Amino acid sequence: MATLLHIDSSLNGDRSHSRAVTAAFTAAWREEHPDGTVIHRDLAADPVPHIDATAYYAGYVAPGDRSPEQQEASVLREQLIEEAESADVIVLGAPLYNWSIASGLKAWLDHVIAVGRTTMTESPTLAGKHVIVVTSRGGSYRPGTPEEGNDHLEPYLQMVLAEKLGMKPEFILPELTLAPVTPAMASLVPQFEESREDALAAARTQGRELAARLGD
Incomplete structure (x- = not known):
C-alpha cells in the first residue's frame, strides 16, 4: 500500500496558496490510491518544537546506549524520521517567508536531517x-525582476533535499500571490492567475503520475 507524506508550513490556513496546491496534489494521489495512506503534518497548526541539544546529540549515540533523557528526547525525532522513511512520496508546502523557509519547516528539517542515517552515510534512508x-511567493524572483537573486528558499531546499539527503526534489512555483490584494500589483493579477492555474495543473498531473508509477 502506497504512502504519501503531506507537509504544510504556511501560516495562512485556508487562504494559503501553497496549501491549495499541495491539496490538489494529494487529491489526485487519492484518486489513484483510494486505499493508500496519507500522513498529513501541519507545521503551523501543530508546530514541531525546535530540536534541543539533548535530542540532537542523541543522534550520535546508538539507541541502546542512550541515557533515559536522550531516549525521551529522541521520541519525536524518531517519529518524524520514520514518517519520512515510510513515505513513498512527499509533498512539501514551502512558502517563501522573508526570503527563505518558514521556521516551522526548518525545525522539521533539523529533526529529519540525521547524520549517519538520513545523511552523511553510504546508504541514506x-x-x-x-x-x-x-x-x-508573494512576488517574483525570476531573472530580470527587482528581487532576482534574493530567493534563498529554492537553492537551500535543492541543496538539502538533493545533495544532502539524496532525494529527488521537483519544484512547483505559484508566484505573485500578493497581486490580488496589493493595489500596486494590480497589473500583475493576470500573471498571478496564470501562475496559480499552472501550479494547480502541475500538482494534479504529478500527483496522478507518481501514484500511477508506484502502482505499476
Missing part, C-alpha cells in the same frame, strides 16, 4: 525518494 516542493 531517504535517498531516491520523490519530494514535490510547492514554493509559493
